[in-house]
Amino acid sequence: MLISSGSSDLLTCTSSDSNTCATTVENQLSATASQLRAYYTDDSTNYNVSIGNASGQLTVYVATIPPFAGTHTATQETAREAVNAYILDSANQLYLGGAADGAIDFAKAVSTAGNDTSDTVKAADIYTSGTNTYPNNTYYQDLAQQYLTDSAPSDGNVGIQPNFVGAMVATQRASS
Helix, strand or coil: CEECCCHHHHHHCCCCCHHHHHHHHHHHHHHHHHHHHCCECCCCCCCCCCCCCCCCECCCEEECCCCCCCCCCHHHHHHHHHHHHHHHCCCCCCHHHHCCCEEECHHHHHECCCCCCCCCECHHHEEEECCEEEECHHHHHHHHHHHHHHHCCCCCCCCCCCCHHHHHHHHHHHHC
16 A cells, blocks of 8 residues: 655645644644554455465555645745655664555655655656646656565565456356
8 A cells, every 4th residue: 555645735735834734734644644554454364365464454655745836935945855864864774663564765856855855846856838747657657666676575576467366257167
């Protein structure tokens, strides 16, 4: 399960205090992750499906917030950086304060500096129309690649291959 949320909340935060904006988003992300981790997969006893842990509990990843492509304030940018620091918590290796199993560094994937604190999106990842900027296909490809990189087990293999369930259904129908 991937939680990628918070940028809209930061962009609509009108507080002049970046800590207020950041804390609101951090609390929302932590609550969502905690609620999701309370669920267990129906496939926990299906040995054909790898869920990543023996308990059957859902694996929850949280994504860092990429740099804002459009207009934003210095307070909003400071809050974004604070939320990303909380998500990654490199000092304690506790993603989202321990509420998530891992982090996907979307900010690193699309920022000019290649880290979670850069405040600009790579030029190759945006499309400009008039005075507005939008993410383009390369932006989303970079996010997808970062997801694969950050969520891969240490052996480099993806636990559940894409379309695995569909292939199982097709095989079952063919053998019937």
